[in-house]
Amino acid sequence: MVKKSGRPAYLQIADDLREQVRGGSLAPGAPLPSTAQLAEQYDASLSVVKMAVGILRNEGLLIGQQGKGVFVRDEESSESGQGTAVDLVNEVIELRTAVRDLSERLAQVESTLSERSDR
Amino acid sequence: MVKKSGRPAYLQIADDLREQVRGGSLAPGAPLPSTAQLAEQYDASLSVVKMAVGILRNEGLLIGQQGKGVFVRDEESSESGQGTAVDLVNEVIELRTAVRDLSERLAQVESTLSERSDR
DNA sequence: CAGGCCAACTAGGTCAACTATGTTGGTCGC
DNA sequence: GCGACCAACATAGTTGACCTAGTTGGCCTG
Incomplete structure (x- = not known):
């Protein structure tokens, strides 16, 4: 996450992930990289990654399974929060x-x- | 937040605030107590309160103004799309x-x- | 009195560490 | 081989600290 826009990092990451899902680069049912890997990938701390994932989880776009990983939600809906x-x-x-x-x-x-x- | 349900504290607080807004106990345009006051009121840490407010802010229910406070969304403040x-x-x-x-x-x-x- | 400065508030973002809980795979002893 | 156990890894939640930035009001100086 090097973009120097005023937009906070956790929103940038959330946007990026959301776009990857929408663009098909992350297929429904597919697992995301682990929190640690994402943190390294975006050059961010674990906290901001967890925040980003938390947002998308709250939106229903991602589903976290403790002990296993975070997965793209399959089934209907998707499409960001206010659908x-x-x-x-x-x-x-x-x-x-x-x-x-x-x-x-x-x-x-x-x-x-x-x-x-x-x- | 003393409720011993398995529900995490930041969601309980978010729910409570959401309900206060819907119930009219927090009128549109009205300011919320400061983060610190909410933290004391719910007997929670600053972090979880900020998380709860962040969620409602993300949902568009609340609007935070740096330096001033957090306010209940006032009908047509900002577009917010669907009305x-x-x-x-x-x-x-x-x-x-x-x-x-x-x-x-x-x-x-x-x-x-x-x-x-x-x- | 006027202007400017400063201290005390506010929200927002980031980070690091710790706990809890769940999953998985390997090893060890039987 | 099989079961018990254990270590490594995963998400999830919580806390506390530190920093930025905007607002407000009061105090002090000129």
């Missing part, structure tokens, strides 16, 4: 099923708890 | 984090229960 309406719809569908799942599991747990505490 | 869609996006983001949080807590409870019934 199209289609992304939003998909997100809502996901959330709806997630809520239904949670409700069922909660009911299960609750009944188990009340049974046990009753006696 | 009304931003509200929906924020709502979805909030729901997503809420679901993730609940999911983790449920998983915690479930594993505790199954452990206990094992013996």
Whole structure:
């Protein structure tokens, strides 16, 4: 990261990675270099790399798996945070099923708890 | 931040602030407490507060002004592209984090229960 | 009184170190 | 061969420090 623009390093790295994903140079499902390797590659500290990855992880573009690595998200969506309406719809569908799942599991747990505490 | 959920502190703080904005307890244009005050208020380090603010800043919900403070985005301050869609996006983001949080807590409870019934 | 300087705040960025946790591969003893 | 163990590596989270830069208000000098 030698670019001397006023733009902070962690944003430059995030931009670069985002572009690599969009450009196909990092295919969906493919692993990124390790944090340490990226740090060396961009000539930045571990912290700024972790920040950059954190942003893209927050945007849903990357998925980090502890102990294994960071991977480009496959499946739908991608496209940066504030995406199209289609992304939003998909997100809502996901959330709806997630809520239904949670409700069922909660009911299960609750009944188990009340049974046990009753006696 | 004393909540003992598995959710990391910087996300809990981000969620809380996001909710305060949506709930109107932090009006558009209003300033947030200083970083140091927030850190004390949440009983967290400066770093995690800065991280939380950074996320919301990245989401466009907050606007930081160096030397002055951090303010809740004021409707049409800066373009921010989609206008009304931003509200929906924020709502979805909030729901997503809420679901993730609940999911983790449920998983915690479930594993505790199954452990206990094992013996 | 006016102007300028300075100290005390603010946010933002970067770095280094530590902990926790998960994955993987190799070695050692049986 | 197989299981237990262990070392090396990975992400993730947290903390504390240091530096930059903008803003504000008060104090002091001319």
